[in-house]
Amino acid sequence: MTDEKKITCIVCPIGCKILVKIDGKHFELVDGNKCKRGIDYAISEALDPRRMLTSSVLVKNGEWPLVSVKSSKPVPKNKIVSVLNEIKKASVNAPVKSGQVVLNNVADTKIDIVATKSIKK
Numbered sequence: 001m002t003d004e005k006k007i008t009c010i011v012c013p014i015g016c017k018i019l020v021k022i023d024g025k026h027f028e029l030v031d032g033n034k035c036k037r038g039i040d041y042a043i044s045e046a047l048d049p050r051r052m053l054t055s056s057v058l059v060k061n062g063e064w065p066l067v068s069v070k071s072s073k074p075v076p077k078n079k080i081v082s083v084l085n086e087i088k089k090a091s092v093n094a095p096v097k098s099g100q101v102v103l104n105n106v107a108d109t110k111i112d113i114v115a116t117k118s119i120k121k
Ligand code: SF4
Pocket: 009, 010, 011, 012, 013, 014, 015, 016, 032, 033, 034, 035, 036, 037, 038, 039
């Protein structure tokens, strides 16, 4: 069965609406991209959509109770809930350094969750 999907390209501010046809793992670009960069974006968005995640993790014995975190790479969309659940259960002891890995290989994604701020004791 072939699905038609309209994908908004977010590579640049123009935001082209790219029409694609997807049949299982077969991809066909139909219309809408104003440049070649939109083709790569549409392929990855249609066949393997991913998102960068940002959230926060509990800090024990720190000057602040939470530290902001982000994923080291974009997370596959079908793993986002599992990753967020692991982040929710996690905690880290102060001090925390910006860039420190807080969760390694979160939800078996081979992606780390890293602190984006430093928190003192
Ligand atoms: S297809 Fe090209 S011009 Fe259109 S939004 Fe994407 S990057 Fe920008």
